[in-house]
Amino acid sequence: MSNEIKVPTFPESVQEGTIATWHKQPGEAFARDEVIVDIETDKVVQEVPAPAAGVLKQILKEEGDIVVSNEVIAIFEEGDAAAAGAPTASAGDSASAATSGNDIIAAPAAKKLAEERGINLALVTGTGKAGRITKEDVANFTQPAAPAPAAAPAPAAKIAAPSAPVAEMTGERVEKRVPMTRLRAIIAERLLSATQSTAMLTTFNEVNMGPVMALRKQYKDQFEKTHNGTRLGFMGFFVKAAVEALRRIPAVNASIDANDIVYHGYQDIGVAVSTAKGLVVPVLRNVENMSIAEIENGVRDFGLRGRDGKISIDEMQGGTFTITNGGVFGSLLSTPILNPPQAAILGMHKIQERPMAVNGEVKILPMMYLALSYDHRIIDGKEAVQFLVAIKDMIEDPARILLEL
Secondary structure, three states: OOEEEOOOOOOOOOOEEEEEOOOOOOOOEEEOEEEEEEOOOOEEEEEEEOOOOOOEEEEEEOOOOOOOOOEEEEEEEEEEEHHHHHHOOOOOOOOOOOOOOOOOOOOOOHHHHHHHOOOHHOOOOOOOOHHOEOOHHHHHOOOOOOOOOOOOOOOOOOOOOOOOHHHHHHOOOOOOOOOOHHHHHHHHHHHHHHHHOEEEEEEEEEEHHHHHHHHHHHHHHHHHHHOOOOOOOOHHHHHHHHHHHHHHHHHEEEEEEEOOOOOOOOOOEOOOEEEEEEEEEEEEEOHHHHHHEEEHHHHHHHHHHHHHHOOHHHHHHHOOOOEEEHHOOOOOOOOOOOOOOOEEEEEHHHHEEEEEEEEEEEEEEEEEEEEEEEEEEOOOOOHHHHHHHHHHHHHHHHHHHHHHO
């Protein structure tokens, strides 16, 4: 019995997606819930599982094609018997799965791109399943340099000069052009929009991380044991400090809706997570009700699932405030860009030991620069500075976080 494979229903904020990768080709069998295709939206890469066991019969949307919610993208023959009796896919199974005239397996999008660029697929190394050539393999392929013409034999009395690399002899300057992924293109569009549509300003402060580091060193083993392996990091302290600071300065937790300012009576804090496909910002909901252990566990979960592309679209919706930590990559100071419609974003940075004047004496302290970028249309400079000072006071005296002082 023939059935359809459809695009999942996207949330209202996602209008369309792009076919990223087909994991199966016509003639190949699959089990129920096995991933058939990846669809890239402007937020995440969404995996589409098989609704039932069967054999893929026809692909209606190729890699790179634009699709919308509930659109039919493939036809498959349902049934375990059909799947069990299906022949193993090879170059001869279909014209769309292989190059004609040889046994090189290539994705349809890869074949199309190779034809456009005049690339011989026999020279391309496939990185896909069973050596299948993907579109990325073709896009990243560089044509080998043409062999140099044979030189006239040198006189016997002369010693042949050592051969030089082709690039040195010809002055060749290699370039590689790779199309932006949909996620990267949308990220670029939103970052540009944020700088053009907001009155963004950044204010800075610095914080002595010594007290938090000492507290973490003293209790990290007991904390991990008590909370079933959850590690005590710095993010939990900063998120809790941000919750209290947001309560004190409501404008930092607000957003603009047309001509209205919306003050949120809850704290949904987004935590920026770097992935191979770009930066994503999943949201911790109602952080005002979470413990440090719950925050640390949530942040760690986002990091692991972000690496594997498993964060859902719903988990990245909303958010009233964002925290990003460039310090994990070694950044000493930066100006983070707003995540509209949020009015502010906090940037953490690398902990760096520096000489500081303390009560008339010079001491070496582990210092971190903090940056708050904010929308000056609804947050005044005084409020932004007070917000950062509140964060600084709580981090330098962690007891204030617990006592909400």
